[in-house]
Amino acid sequence: MNYIWDLLIRAEDEGFAKKDIQFHLAKDFSPYMELSPQLLNAQQLEQQVEVNPYYRYYEIFKNLFHPDNVNDLELRQYFLDFLLHFLAEIDRMQGMNKREFSIQFILREIDANVFGNTVRDNMHAFTKKEKEMVVLNILRLYQTGDEIYLLKDTMKRLFSHCMIYVKSEEQDELLLYIGQKKSAFNEMKVRLVQEIFLPVNFQMEVYWQNHFGIIGAEETMKLDRIALY
Incomplete structure (x- = not known):
């Protein structure tokens, strides 16, 4: 420096x-x-x-x-x-380009409660780089409107081992397996991403350490490690 x-x-x-x-x-x-x-x-x-x-x-x-x-x-x-x-x-x-200006603008809007209490109150659980990643996907959401894809992308960047399933036979539903221990900070991150990217007609079920059982997938069918769906 x-x-x-x-x-x-x-x-x-x-x-x-x-x-x-x-x-x-x-x-x-x-x-x-x-x-x-x-x-x-x-x-x-x-x-x-x-x-x-x-x-x-x-x-x-x-x-x-x-x-x-x-x-x-x-x-x-x-x-x-x-x-x-x-x-x-x-x-x-x-030294900033247009994208960096936009990121800083949205971060100020979040801090000013433009995106609501849930987003503002849970944003402090994120690191600086995580905040910029989330805001960059908000910008992409304005451009593309692809909520499900951007929800998946954001979750995978925050939780590298997470898995997301879309279930839409009877109702629009997302099943999110985090693959990490449940903690206050992790809950806040999931809550914020859900508030921003989850479509209003969808519900989301969150599983932390234990995956729900899938017939034919042996790694999800281990005793005492199966979450109920």
């Missing part, structure tokens, strides 16, 4: 909020690097980050920390941190 935007993206991937990262004027820095970590090869992300603000933003910061000015250092430090966060967001927006 050499840029402030790169560091903020990594911080988000590791679960940090933007406010958790604070930028400081580096005491000693290289004129060829924007970030000035004490250890160049450090793997652990630091929340207090020393920066060379003159690397790309000399015209903005050239007079902020003049050596002869020793007044209001705390205020000037706060201004530096605030402005670098702002500049990093501009950096990120300049």
Whole structure:
């Protein structure tokens, strides 16, 4: 990492909020690097980050920390941190394409409760990459309207060993076998995907660790491991 935007993206991937990262004027820095970590090869992300603000933003910061000015250092430090966060967001927006803008727009809409309480309240169970995957499939849903396919695709990306059966002889029904232990976070993920992608005329039954029995499929017919349908 050499840029402030790169560091903020990594911080988000590791679960940090933007406010958790604070930028400081580096005491000693290289004129060829924007970030000035004490250890160049450090793997652990630091929340207090020393920066060379003159690397790309000399015209903005050239007079902020003049050596002869020793007044209001705390205020000037706060201004530096605030402005670098702002500049990093501009950096990120300049590097985004139309799809990435759309993903961020829908994530904001979800957070604003446009998609309803169920979607908003269960979205925090997802990782950053999972959120982007779900939102990308929402965009595909707007384009294609193929709810069943996108429900299957989303579930398989979230639960790699899941199996989905469509049963429509008597009523439209989906049978979803997760293949994992039932947990609060997994339940929230299934609930959100069901809310977004399940057609209104369908019902869905969810099976977690135990598969329902299928005659002729021996792996589903083991004693004490058969779920009732």
